[in-house]
Amino acid sequence: MSTVSHRLTADLTASRTSRPTVLRPAGPGQHQEWGPPPAADSPEAVLEDLCGPLFASLRRSDQRRRGAEYVQGLLSTGGRKSIRNMAALIGGSGTGQRLHHFICSSTWDWTPVRRAMADYLIRAAPPQAWVVRPMTIPKVGQHSVGVSRYFSPDEGQTLNAQRAVGVWAVSDGVSAPVNWRLHLPQTWIKDGLRRNQASIPCEVEPETIGDCAVTACQEMLDGWGLPQRPVLVDIGEADPLATIAGLRARGIPSLVKVAGDALLTVTDPGLTGHGARPMSAHGIMRAARNMGRPVTWRRSATTAPRTSLVTTVQVGVRGSRPGGARETGRLLLVGVGPVDRSSAPELWLTDLPATRAAAFPQWADGVRRVDQAFDDVTSQVGIRDYVGRSYSGWHRHVTLASAAHTVAVLSTTAGARPVRAS
Structure with a gap:
């Protein structure tokens, strides 16, 4: 595992109990419940700051929650970033099935998510x-x-x-x-x-x-x-x-x-x-x-x-x-x-x-x-680990792997800081 990935995994799993915290971004314009405010350049800070605009195009709160969980799983899971492995880390009954549906069978459009990430x-x-x-x-x-x-x-x-x-x-x-x-x-x-x-x-x-x-x-x-x-x-x-x-x-x-x-x-x-x-x-x-x-x-x-x-x-x-x-x-x-x-x-x-x-x-x-x-980063967050057969599933996976990459590089690069929403 690269130095960047090792640090990210350590930072994201530090101070947790055996079950990782599940991030729950609220809908557009609503207050987000994230727990104690993290350090300004920590992975948690960037993930918190990014997920709001990133998933603003997803109308349902459960989809926004799945998106945050998936990005968190890519950052935190060691080895192959399979849905099974990520679900085991996130925990909770039915998590794997929900993540699989979110990536492979859901209807959300990845283009607005990519545009928000680019912005x-x-x-x-x-x-x-x-x-x-x-x-x-x-x-x-x-x-x-x-x-x-x-x-x-x-x-x-x-x-x-x-x-x-x-x-x-x-x-x-x-x-x-x-x-x-x-x-x-x-x-x-x-x-x-x-x-x-x-x-x-x-x-x-x-x-x-x-x-x-x-x-x-x-x-x-x-x-x-x-x-x-x-x-x-x-x-x-x-x-x-x-x-x-x-x-x-x-x-x-x-x-x-x-x-x-x-x-x-x-x-x-x-x-x-x-x-x-x-x-x-x-x-x-x-x-x-x-x-x-x-x-x-x-x-x-x-x-x-x-x-x-x-x-x-x-x-x-x-x-x-x-x-x-x-x-x-x-x-x-x-x-x-x-x-x-x-x-x-x-x-x-x-x-x-x-x-x-x-x-x-x-x-x-x-x-x-x-x-x-x-x-150093993209490969480590599982960009090539999608094993499904659907065209849309592939695109959704690489989109969220790109988001995980963004969290990784912005939380490890001096001079780049989370963009705080006004």
């Missing part, structure tokens, strides 16, 4: 960027919604798994997921029996993993009233050119990671003589060796400064789609690497101007911070 996060820790991260959930068998066999470049082998993308808010000291989209391959979308058994909505159509990323961003940035920030996408399986074209078509500024063998056309006046034919991204960076500039930046306000070498080159790309090619327009190829050139730079495509180059290293670092947060 809470941007007030507690205003984001500098949004990061899109893939999630793989290995599975045994073929019955979990969306499960399929696919080759994982990262693992170097074929996996039987669910795949999803998460959109994360990344701030000075906090990284937390706010939206999720489950990738459903054609084997699920076109099979009427499987669709019915998993209760997949009729409006869900086949899409690539890159399409998932674009749609997940559009859902939250178009309809939730969130601040516009650069979107960073690092999904090795996705077509980066199609992804940046999709985001650009929706007015979403982005940086999309590209492989060194991606073919681009140089349009930068500083690299004359290289625009006659497409070149690999690595080749362009080699040609632009003398165009790099050192940029000093900080991971957070409390960390030591770092210096990266940032190289920007104007390029043109052509994104392919079934049925023909589509111009994505002029973009920047950005290289971010060590100033001593001891390793190859990370390569990104962006529609942001070169005048933002000073921010590129910190934005690119957001991907690593999200990866670390996923390993």
Whole structure:
């Protein structure tokens, strides 16, 4: 168990008897009964403060109570966060059955809950960027919604798994997921029996993993009233050119990671003589060796400064789609690497101007911070532990696991405090 999870479990279970306290949030506008006020940055304080707005869209008090219990169970239960294990910790007759119904069979909409969580996060820790991260959930068998066999470049082998993308808010000291989209391959979308058994909505159509990323961003940035920030996408399986074209078509500024063998056309006046034919991204960076500039930046306000070498080159790309090619327009190829050139730079495509180059290293670092947060916190609160077969059950579980993650990071991060309702 990670240090963060160990502390959370200890804090949430300290001062309890053998049976944990069951949190009972009241309805909107009503006084909430939570017992003695906890410390300002304790998990209990954040959980208390978050649950009110988080579950305000749930009309029934028993649903709001189940939601708080489920988040508490994810934070407090050791090992696999199964409903059975969480119910045993929470206690009470019929708790497991009620939690199962709340996640798998109830009708509450997870979208307003996610929006409330995003609103809470941007007030507690205003984001500098949004990061899109893939999630793989290995599975045994073929019955979990969306499960399929696919080759994982990262693992170097074929996996039987669910795949999803998460959109994360990344701030000075906090990284937390706010939206999720489950990738459903054609084997699920076109099979009427499987669709019915998993209760997949009729409006869900086949899409690539890159399409998932674009749609997940559009859902939250178009309809939730969130601040516009650069979107960073690092999904090795996705077509980066199609992804940046999709985001650009929706007015979403982005940086999309590209492989060194991606073919681009140089349009930068500083690299004359290289625009006659497409070149690999690595080749362009080699040609632009003398165009790099050192940029000093900080991971957070409390960390030591770092210096990266940032190289920007104007390029043109052509994104392919079934049925023909589509111009994505002029973009920047950005290289971010060590100033001593001891390793190859990370390569990104962006529609942001070169005048933002000073921010590129910190934005690119957001991907690593999200990866670390996923390993240290998200995985520990059971984001991949849902074993049900329903589409809606999966979405409700990952929504509440994201809420548990938010409680975890806000109660362990200096400078981020609960947002007190006025």
